[in-house]
Every structure is written in C-alpha cells, then in structure tokens.
Amino acid sequence: MFLKDILFPKFCLGCGYLGIYICPKCLKKLKPVEKDVCPYCNRPSFFGLTHPGCQKTSRLDGLVSIFYYDDFLKKVIKSIKYRLATDVWNDFCRIIKPESLHKISRFRSLSTEFFLQPIPLHPSRLKERGFNQARLIACFFQNYTGYPLADFLKRIRATAAQAQLKTGKNRYHNIIGAFKVTTPVQGKKIILIDDVATTGATIKEAARALKQAGAKAVYALVVARG
Ligand SMILES: [Zn+2]
Ligand SMILES: [Zn+2]
Numbered sequence: 001m002f003l004k005d006i007l008f009p010k011f012c013l014g015c016g017y018l019g020i021y022i023c024p025k026c027l028k029k030l031k032p033v034e035k036d037v038c039p040y041c042n043r044p045s046f047f048g049l050t051h052p053g054c055q056k057t058s059r060l061d062g063l064v065s066i067f068y069y070d071d072f073l074k075k076v077i078k079s080i081k082y083r084l085a086t087d088v089w090n091d092f093c094r095i096i097k098p099e100s101l102h103k104i105s106r107f108r109s110l111s112t113e114f115f116l117q118p119i120p121l122h123p124s125r126l127k128e129r130g131f132n133q134a135r136l137i138a139c140f141f142q143n144y145t146g147y148p149l150a151d152f153l154k155r156i157r158a159t160a161a162q163a164q165l166k167t168g169k170n171r172y173h174n175i176i177g178a179f180k181v182t183t184p185v186q187g188k189k190i191i192l193i194d195d196v197a198t199t200g201a202t203i204k205e206a207a208r209a210l211k212q213a214g215a216k217a218v219y220a221l222v223v224a225r226g
Helices: 003-007 071-080 085-094 098-104 123-129 133-145 168-175 201-212
Strands: 062-068 114-118 153-155 179-181 189-197 217-225
Touching (some): 062 098, 071 085, 085 133, 133 189, 179 201, 201 217
Parallel strands (some): 062 217, 189 217
Antiparallel strands (some): 153 179
C-alpha cells in the first residue's frame, strides 16, 4: 500500500464504496454511446461523421463520444474535482470498455497520421487547477492509438465556464476567438480531445481555428457527450 492510499483513500465516485474510483455496480450505470450523431444536426451518423450536407468551411469533420453525459456521469465527473484528480482520470480512462476502444480504433481507417490535440486550458485556469484533464485523457488515448500528442493550440482568452452558460448562443459567443494556433498545421490531420462536450461549442471553435490555419482534417473524441 502506498502512503497516498492511506492519506487519500479511494472511494467510488458514484456511491462512496471504499477502495476503487468506480465500483463494479456503478460501472454498469455508465452508458456507452452506441450510435454516434453528426455534431451539427444531431442526427445519426456513422462514427459521428459530419454529414456532407452539414459540412461547411472550417467545420469539424466528426465527433466521437464514449459515454452519455447523464446525471450519473455528471456526478462522477463533478466529484473528480475534489479528489486527486490526475490519479482519478487515469483510473477512469482505464475503465473504458474494449468495445469503446474498438470504436476509437476506427480512426485508423480514416488515417494513420493523426495528431492528438487536447483542448488547452487558459494558463490562469491551468494554474488554478494544476492539470489539464483533456491532456490526461489524450495521454491515455495516445497509449492506445499510438498517435503523437500535439501542442498546436493555445487558449488566449480566459472564458467563463461553458457549463454556467445556459444557451448555445451564449456558449458560442463566450468561446469565439478563444484559441490561437501557434504551430504550423498546414495539411495536418488532428483529433481534438476533451472530457465533456454538451453543445460542442468549444470543440467547434478549436476546429475552426485549426482549419483556418490550414489543417486538412479535424475530428474530435470526447469521454462524455451531453
Ligand atoms: Zn459505486
Ligand atoms: Zn448533420
């Protein structure tokens, strides 16, 4: 047993059961996304690809989600904030089932040359939180996919937390112009990584910045979809 396990014992994030972050009973409550949808019209779409009719200049090419962001997962993700968060995210990623990982491996059929780009935090937010959860998740997917991690994007504007803004329109105005591409991305294929996408406004804005800088394709992969 490690000292940190004595000082910070593990409790199930769903029910408080001692010794594990997600107990087997709560694991069953997580609902994997079986049918992905187009990120722009929310109608079914194979692998979450943007329908050709929904594709316009500088849009995301597709969004793949692993779990539904239901009340249970909201509780889990919220309670992660109060734990040793880096540890918890590492454990949480480990419980992603092989079927979902199989889904992620479909990216290989699109290209073998993707870069994984975590949605960056603004430096002030990063300092406050101490880590970027999107980066931890991207590290997990890197081990699984073998795609390199990228650092093409910076967050140049501190924005209000998207979750506190009620409407999609507010979320869009909050995030517009928040990202800057700081490394040449001409012709590159990129998968954006984040923990949660509800309206997807943050991811879409990041995709817009990358495409306008010349990225060839921009997909997104999120742990939870609202
Ligand atoms: Zn539990
Ligand atoms: Zn569509």
